[in-house]
Amino acid sequence: MNALATTGLGKRYRRNWALKDCSLSVPEGRVVALVGPNGAGKTTLLHLAVGLLAPDHGDVTVLGAPAGATGTMPRVAFLAQDKPLYDSFTVAEMLRFGARMNPRWDQDLATRRLAALDIPLDRKAGKLSGGQQAQVALTIALAKRPELLVLDEPLANLDPLARHEVMRGLMSAVAESGMTVMLSSHVVSDLVDTCDWLVVLNGGRVQVCGDIEELLAGHRLLTGPAEQADGVAARLSVVDQNRTDRQATLLVRTGSGRPALDPRWTDRGVSLEEMVLAYLRRPDNAALPRPALAKA
Numbered sequence: 001m002n003a004l005a006t007t008g009l010g011k012r013y014r015r016n017w018a019l020k021d022c023s024l025s026v027p028e029g030r031v032v033a034l035v036g037p038n039g040a041g042k043t044t045l046l047h048l049a050v051g052l053l054a055p056d057h058g059d060v061t062v063l064g065a066p067a068g069a070t071g072t073m074p075r076v077a078f079l080a081q082d083k084p085l086y087d088s089f090t091v092a093e094m095l096r097f098g099a100r101m102n103p104r105w106d107q108d109l110a111t112r113r114l115a116a117l118d119i120p121l122d123r124k125a126g127k128l129s130g131g132q133q134a135q136v137a138l139t140i141a142l143a144k145r146p147e148l149l150v151l152d153e154p155l156a157n158l159d160p161l162a163r164h165e166v167m168r169g170l171m172s173a174v175a176e177s178g179m180t181v182m183l184s185s186h187v188v189s190d191l192v193d194t195c196d197w198l199v200v201l202n203g204g205r206v207q208v209c210g211d212i213e214e215l216l217a218g219h220r221l222l223t224g225p226a227e228q229a230d231g232v233a234a235r236l237s238v239v240d241q242n243r244t245d246r247q248a249t250l251l252v253r254t255g256s257g258r259p260a261l262d263p264r265w266t267d268r269g270v271s272l273e274e275m276v277l278a279y280l281r282r283p284d285n286a287a288l289p290r291p292a293l294a295k296a
């Protein structure tokens with residue numbers, strides 16, 4: 001079953017479509033990287049997924065039911081971009097609040113996790129560091145024992161060590177529970193070792209959706225003489241290219257296998273960051289399991 005599926009999903013604010021024609025699916029148990037530039041529609045998509053917004057077009061299904069369905073809410077946890085905690089509550093009071101609000105609450109998980117992180121239960125949330133606040137907010141989301149955990153920019157404003165710690169904590173929770181996680185970020189390098197499913201949003205449209213390993217295996221970076229570049233580009237599906245007078249570099253979608261090339265060309269695999277940036281630079285190109293990106 002898919003943890004999340006959208007069909008022709010659209011959301012507009014007044015006359016502007018923040019999200020348009022968005023069709024994607026995320027199988028259960030995946031850790032999903034949702035990436036895209038500022039204003040791409042990431043927060044809008046996440047809010048639609050957790051039922052905080054209603055679609056203007058199309059459908060969103062979460063864990064087999066329409067997003068926001070009453071029966072699904074206890075199975076979904078959402079951590080908003082600003083990591084909302086009550087500043088004047090102590091950590092212990094935040095946990096009590098979580099316990100009252102959530103029928104599947106796991107107090108033992110919450111206290112063990114916070115003890116391992118050395119976060120004092122008697123400290124007021126407003127007096128914690130940014131990294132500690134992120135960890136408390138994540139702990140509350142995890143103690144809900146969700147089947148789908150949705151995190152909007154969980155690493156924003158954290159230093160590199162805190163980013164690493166948050167991701168490590170998240171990964172051990174995923175390993176224990178098998179839940180599906182969807183997290184948005186601007187920083188692709190933070191997601192490399194963690195995520196196994198990629199969704200790229202750009203200008204309110206889905207540009208890439210799929211298994212990261214398969215996507216990486218299906219793209220190559222070719223370098224060769226500029227005068228032959230048109231011939232090579234005509235045979236292959238070029239995502240992005242960069243040419244000087246003498247040399248051309250093409251990032252191509254091969255599907256699978258390596259393209260046959262003139263010996264003056266070299267080719268190599270691509271990193272996740274190279275692939276994502278190539279698509280973001282070329283919003284008209286797409287890597288989708290279903291029809292290519294519709295033009296505006």
Ligand SMILES: Nc1ncnc2c1ncn2[C@@H]1O[C@H](COP(=O)(O)OP(=O)(O)OP(=O)(O)O)[C@@H](O)[C@H]1O
Pocket residue numbers: 013017018036037038039040041042043044045
């Ligand atoms: N409440 C709102 N009213 C009007 N327009 C909005 C509202 N929320 C978002 N938008 C617009 O919708 C588009 C998508 O915004 P959204 O916040 O979903 O993008 P995002 O990818 O999360 O951006 P960021 O990475 O900057 O957080 C943007 O053009 C934004 O200006």
